[in-house]
Amino acid sequence: MMKEALLHMLTEQEGKFVSGQEISNRLDCSRTAIWKHISELRKNGYTIEAVQKRGYRLITSPDAVTAEEVSLYTGDGTFGKKITYRESVNSTQEVAHALARDGAVEGSIVLADEQTGGRGRLGRAWQSPKGTGVWMSLILKPNIPLQKAPQLTLLIAVAVSKAIEKVSGLEAAIKWPNDILISGKKSAGILTELQAEADSIHSVIVGIGINVNQERQHFSDEIAEIATSLAIESGQNFKRAEVVGVLLQEIETLYHQYLENGFGVIKLLWESRAFSLGKRITARSVTGAITGYAKGITEEGVLLLEDDHGVVHSIYSADIEFPST
Amino acid sequence: MMKEALLHMLTEQEGKFVSGQEISNRLDCSRTAIWKHISELRKNGYTIEAVQKRGYRLITSPDAVTAEEVSLYTGDGTFGKKITYRESVNSTQEVAHALARDGAVEGSIVLADEQTGGRGRLGRAWQSPKGTGVWMSLILKPNIPLQKAPQLTLLIAVAVSKAIEKVSGLEAAIKWPNDILISGKKSAGILTELQAEADSIHSVIVGIGINVNQERQHFSDEIAEIATSLAIESGQNFKRAEVVGVLLQEIETLYHQYLENGFGVIKLLWESRAFSLGKRITARSVTGAITGYAKGITEEGVLLLEDDHGVVHSIYSADIEFPST
Structure with a gap:
């Protein structure tokens, strides 16, 4: 906590010096303690200049998703106030599930610099190479019926799309139910898992x-055809901690709006950002494939697909493809 | 497995002797091995007579829910073929959740003679005193949308009600969503928990x-007013292993019917056994209470309640009370 407070002070100064005396006063600690924390921050990748009589100033920060770095960007909300950071982890979902079972509060997040067994939808793998992306799990405890859980996936998709646009200026469209596309390629994914009873959601x-x-060379040729990154699309790098912070604020705002006013606003936002609406698509699932026009989503987050005979199908779970016609 | 096979042989004979030679032949094992397993069965509460030249015969079985005893009653189905038995456990749900995460097959069950932290709906406690009841968890892996999960609670309620009637001859009614009542008192409960994604169910x-x-003295005065047991209502005791076996067969039959033909038949069965339908009830939840007439359930297992102004409310989660009017 001291280290975090110290980092906040240095960051506030925006590259100007802050004296040891001032730090000592504000954080109520000794010069020796300050020096210890400065050393730790340096070990964590922060470049901090120390000049006699002037004090300390922050020159550069690492692109880290540690608790102290992310806490600089989480703002006034409650999401992200409790951060569990792991350098490398099998899956942040696993860690978050265990935390939720142990009673973690809403808004708790798990971040990792690398996932060795990252998971996507339907048990698929999600590539999470070290130091390149945001690999995060967020714990929510909404008091909503189970039937409405898919709405949360759509809410999160809107938030991710908005956060990407805010941070990078790139246009980020949503492909039902949970992919975020930039220039038609996948740049983000969402996996919504539940701990629930048949009639109530625990977490x-x-x-x-x-x-x-990620740079182009992070992807195999095959993957590069369908996936991309903010860096590839914009030609510049971004602070992952800032992406996390902006994203958490977007989610928290939409989430409270949703709990108070229902799915209506989220539905409109989602539809305005949906890549596939009005397009001819194929919905492929284990039970078969249906091709037709994507008409919209229902209040429960179900995709409505009108086939060539005019029959409208309710799609609960499927992969969407765009047939080349 | 040998012990289980030996018990099956002895049980098949229905109290007649079976010779050591025959056992040895059929199970392909030595006389010494047989003797070892007979001793183990005796330790587990089986009374087995051993007479020179005639062999062994089973006199009495314990009222146990061990894997070997339950396996005598599970029939030809696949449910209950994989049994995890624990003498005492915090909650069979906890054990089953862990098994499901580790990939347990559909139909696996967890049984305990006693639960020290048994759970009911919405985090409530469930009393599970040693040796008195069926405390069981069953793992299902249905390929259905999340929205339909509440249908499973209703399916299980029908199966429990049918199994109780089959075993005891008592009439067992269903109180929405998941209580089984005998003479208006609770005799069984169902807790349906999920491991799921927003658009697919894992387990x-x-x-x-x-x-x-349970005898009357197992219940406090307060509990005795609202709870009962098969023994209290019928004046006789039942083999818990048989209850488990009959129940698993009822569940498996209904479950396959449901997966093939949908919720229609289950809905009819449920409604024909429903205690509250057509009655004046109060549905109480965290958000308030609504009193009116229970009209029926929807295809998604939602209770329809018509209030005094003729407005029909969809009840996703609530406790049902019967107002004294």
Whole structure:
């Protein structure tokens, strides 16, 4: 906590010096303690200049998703106030599930610099190479019926799309139900998992993966055809901690709006950002494939697909493809 | 497995002797091995007579829910073929959740002679005193949308009600969503928990508690007013393993019918056994209470309640009370 407070002070000064005396006064600690924390911050990748009689100033910060770095960007909300950071983890979802079972508060997040067994939808793998993206799990405890849980996936998709646009200026469209596309390629994915009873939700564990700073060579040729990153699309790198902070604020705002006013506003936002609406698509699932026009989503987040005979199908779970016609 | 096969042979004979030679032949094992397993069965509460030249015969079986005893009653189905038995456990749900995460097959069950932290709906406690009831968790892996999960609670309620009637001859009614009543008192409860994504179910962990052999003195005065057992209502005791076996067969039959033909038949069965339908009830939840007439359930297992102004409310989660008017 001291280290975090110290980092906040240095960051506030925006590159100007802050004296040891002032730090000592404001954080109520000794010069020796300050020096210890400065050393730790340096070990964590912060470049901090120390000049006699002038004090300390922050020169550069690492692109880290540690608790102290992310806490600089989470703002006034309650989401992200409790951060569990792991350098490497099998899956942030696993860690978050365990935390939720142990009673973690709403808004708790798990972040990792690398996932070795990152998961996507329907048990698929999600590539999460070290230091390149946002690999995060967020714990929500909404008092909503189970039937409405898919609405949360759509809410999160809107938030991710908005956060990407805010941070990078890139246009980020949503492909039902949970892919975020930039220039038609996947740049982020959402995995919404539940701990629930048949008639009440205990916890929603939202996994969010965002490809931030991967370069072209991070992807195999095959993957490069369908996936991209903010860096590839914009030609610049982004602070992952800032992406996390902006994203958490977007989610928290939409989430409270949703709990108070229902799905209506989220539905409009989602539809305005939906890539596939009005397009001819194929919905492929284990039970078969249906091709037709994507008409919209229902109040429960179900995709409505009108086939060539005019029959409207309710799609609960499927992969969407765009047939080449 | 040998012990289980030996018990099956002895049980098949229905109290007649079976020779050591025959056992040895059929199970392909030595006389010494047989003797070892007979000793183990005796330790587990089986009374087995051993007479020179005639062999062994089973006199009495314990009222146990061990894997070997339950396996005598599970029939030809696949449910209950994989049994995890614990003498005492915090909650069979916890054990089953862990098994499901580790990939347990559909139809796997967890049984305990006693639960020290048995759970009911909405985090409530479920009393599970030693040796008196069926405390069981069943793992299902249905390929159905999340929205339909509440249908499974209703399906299980029908199966529990049918199994109780089959075993005891008592009439067992269903109180929405998941209580089984005998003479208006609670005799069984169902807790349906999920491991799921927003658009697909990984596992459904169904917890079932049935009060079988509790006597009146097992209940406090307060509980005795609202709870009962098969023994109290019928004046006789039942083999819990048989209750489990009959129940698993009822569930498996209904479950396959449901997966093939949908909720229609289950809905009719449920409604024909529903205690509250057509009655004046109060549905109480965290958001308030609504009193009116229970009209029926929807295709998604939602209770329809018509208030005094003729407005029909969809009740997703609530406790049902019967107002004294």
